[in-house]
Amino acid sequence: MELTLIPREELERARALGELGLLADMCRANALVAVKRAGSGHLGSSFSAMDVVVHLFYAELNTAELGFEHPDRDVYFSSKGHDVPGLYAVLHALGVLPPERLLKLRRLGGLDGHPDVGIPGIEANSGSLGMGISKGRGIAWAKRHLGRGGRVVVLTGDGELQEGQNFEGLQAAAAHALGNLWVIVDRNELQSDKPTDEILALGDLETKLRAFGWHVASCDGHDHAALARVFAEFRSGGDAPKVLLANTIKGKGVSFMEHPRALAEGSGTYRWHAGAPDDDAFGRAYDELVERIRVRMPDLRLEPVRDAEADQIYSLEGEPESGAAVRPKVTDEYVAEAYGEALLELAERHPELVVLDADLASDCRIRPFELAHPDRFHESGIAEQDMVSAAAGMARHGLLPVVNSFAAFLASRANEQIYNQASEQTKVVYALHYAGLIPAGPGKSHQSIRDVSLLGALPNMVVVQPGNSAETRALLRWAVEEAAGNVALRLAIGPSPRRIDVPETEVAPGRGTTLHEGTDAVLFAYGPVMLHEALTAAESLPGRLQVIDMPWLNRIDVHWLSELVEPFGELFVVEDHSPVGALGDTLRRALDGRAVTVFGVEGWPACGAPLEALRYHGLDGSSLADRIALALRARATS
């Protein structure tokens, strides 16, 4: 479909009119286009925070004037980070980001799906919640210590305040009397797709924040006059750090995305938190914004978005593309869905099974469980550490907790709590959703390429990743019914790029399954994403590669493995994980003295469309085939 952007000159014209609300709507329209083009992104909170962000940059902070490198500049960043499409639109309006880059949201070499300091105007990496106040207080302290000017302004979500680290940051900022630190809470009363009060009520936020020693104000976060009054009050000083509860509307500016209406229309679920609108919804939203802008600027000029890359995005998601490697269509298989269904089945036979969530129930496909067994579904809010320790307590008293979150958060932020639980020798199943490199659009806060290394050294933690839906069901059943200790179930979140055909057999711990026969080398892989790439590589090296689905990432049946690899000269592993600490290392330990070549995610995971990120790391089937062929030739001639 045809997209248009509001060019910077038009935003400058609006600036001259002095209407911040108008500028905010223009930035909303541009953020909407960027998200539509990217195919994903967070509109709801980009829109709820937009008036605050526009007000800060256009009316309050010295940053645009001094530039983003000046030591005395005011520093603004968002702790939640998923509202960054809105910030990008403002940075475009300020001339910090060119339009071409705004249109490369979530693409390789473009703009990361969550903030990254490599991008002009971005002051802090965020995306995993609850770190911003601590980081902001570090900057505020550094400014004071170095005698530099400038305030530090941190935007947080309201749901985000469930993370305990916020309270560490609050207490330390007050103790260090950081009057140059301002926090603004984007109080839209929603978190992901449900009201905060339904997930885990925050209670009387004003009283809480005052009890932590902060100067507290509140106002309508879309009322620029009110914002100006509060900021003037904050400027007039005192040593206490300052917090504004900015009462906002999620989806503000587009009638059907505004949360009171959207919640009503969605039967209590808010659908505009993440993801791009379809063409119809996009058109209606865009038209509504442009019409309102044209009330004040009837001659608004829109610039058509034209470049060849636009279509390519979709082809990268799996459509056939013009190039060496023709890609099959992405399937409609989601292993996480199979996981959610299997949980429901197991619940019937296992009354001790309870499911824990940290506000990712939809993404983790446990909403059906919540609806079927509300009494056995336990919501912790965005508080992974608390969720894990609560599960530890439940496990000691007769329950089998199945704990859900994204792998990047659960294995890392709750790592010590998992260690503590494991040390009690109880059994908990950890479902590590969104494991691996793909989808690569959200960027490094969400991509999980260290989870196996983070859990693999625990004595009683078996880490597995299924390759298809059937294997997901089998491994979950094994985890619940047979495993003696903890199991971490690594799960891809996106659609399987192909249905991986794994012969159905008994679950055999430590053993993999041959998916493709070959003579020259063995290639081990796991999970639907990497198995697809491994099979693609094998198909382009006919007869040469034996592809093994190896779901056991830190347990090996050494006898099986030794027999399997004995006839082969070369062993390869491909994994959507750092080459440190996952299956490659496990195989080397088991096969002590045989060379194993590991193709993993080297360096920081790239942000981009799936195939862009895979190619960047040399992990797509075509690159893999090249790398393997090269290695085989090198060995043959050495």
Add this chain to the structure above:
Amino acid sequence: MELTLIPREELERARALGELGLLADMCRANALVAVKRAGSGHLGSSFSAMDVVVHLFYAELNTAELGFEHPDRDVYFSSKGHDVPGLYAVLHALGVLPPERLLKLRRLGGLDGHPDVGIPGIEANSGSLGMGISKGRGIAWAKRHLGRGGRVVVLTGDGELQEGQNFEGLQAAAAHALGNLWVIVDRNELQSDKPTDEILALGDLETKLRAFGWHVASCDGHDHAALARVFAEFRSGGDAPKVLLANTIKGKGVSFMEHPRALAEGSGTYRWHAGAPDDDAFGRAYDELVERIRVRMPDLRLEPVRDAEADQIYSLEGEPESGAAVRPKVTDEYVAEAYGEALLELAERHPELVVLDADLASDCRIRPFELAHPDRFHESGIAEQDMVSAAAGMARHGLLPVVNSFAAFLASRANEQIYNQASEQTKVVYALHYAGLIPAGPGKSHQSIRDVSLLGALPNMVVVQPGNSAETRALLRWAVEEAAGNVALRLAIGPSPRRIDVPETEVAPGRGTTLHEGTDAVLFAYGPVMLHEALTAAESLPGRLQVIDMPWLNRIDVHWLSELVEPFGELFVVEDHSPVGALGDTLRRALDGRAVTVFGVEGWPACGAPLEALRYHGLDGSSLADRIALALRARATS
């Protein structure tokens, strides 16, 4: 010296008198003996919490009556955990622990230095702070879900409340209306060795806790009538979880250990937080307690402690012992001291260097830095996540933060914050104190055997461990002045078992140093503890083992390594870390295709005296020599 214990029969006699204060003093005396015998342990908070614990078990909870396995029992545990000598004394008084076991505090097969559910009467593993409320709310929820009776009572420290996870637990417990959950804050106003108000003020705790939706009470935590009144009020109900701020005195019961006096006598530092008193202080404390007990029980009978093991403890700390392996004396070298001194030197040339602490300044040997540069010393309180994110903010704004905590806490609890900081491509030095297996007395919450695996997969994190003081200074200087990215400096906390003689050369990243020549095999090791064991093994296999000090744990100069190992048939690594994810795996990656035998800490780290724990894991020099000789023989005959 001659020790005596108050036998259980005498405690039963006191119980009949109905005086809980008397029972508490008797348990204090027994806890004091256990700690004296162990050579370490936490008296200050064992004593501050003692009246509460005695009151709970003797006057409030049904646990002693129903037994510790009964599903309807009341559940009590301490979240801070280091007060467990006091709890052990109460469990001895109740007949749950026999006297022989009480006298095996911090010994192999005895009582762990922090609570472990493997011990009768222990309901939860703790020792790393801030998890207890979450765990307690999990148990309370499980009890309600399963229709079981019994309350859950969690004791926390007050300094402990600085950990953000507490607030996650508080908000979730209130949201889930867990009226059967009680929290008691042992409000002694001190944390480790300084007043809470000096480290990081907690502010108005009552208001804070009320703002989180809890029913709040406070009373004198040594006044049993007052405790009874509050617990009666709690029992009378309501859905809100309940919290008691029990105002206590750290060191209560021994005049010179009570904190008002002890702080005055210690010039503001409290010295009875951890560690056993010397003979004189022990005698005075014990006499004072016994004299007060004898006012009420003039005929108190004391039972002499007699068994052969008592002296052995001291020999295990390094004195010559009768056995196969004669141990050299422990030295007075502490690598952490060298670290603290080097920090001071580097601070002179590097005004950008700042030091961050999370209430372990004495243990981390950064108190001298704090005194010399109070403006460059930054206290975060017990809040490792906040400390790391604050450091991230400082690093983005021109400072070089050196972040300190124990390895078990820093690498694990703040793992995601470290990932986030690293992703901003700034530089921070992480000092991982108390790394490894030894000292093994505090138990698995404090022993760090996963830290290399937790940080090793970060693209820009070099993990090193120096073997002696000179190497500590050199590596810290390299980290501050030369390293391009983050450095994690793994440091032993105890005295070096011998001075490791490392030839002083330029710091050469990825290269180790030969400490001992041999012909048959190479043995890699790092850190003073394991290098000592490696050298001991080499000395008992004359001429056979080449011992390499390899301080680079995840970076290898492959050329150097290949040349080094080329003449040797066998390669061994010994490490005070899990065999997963540390130097062994790094060497296998670098030497792809050569066998490397790794002797690491298999399973959960054992609690005990140093040599007990090393022997348990087969990592002392003598066991190592046997294991290596066996491997060499096996290879020779295969």
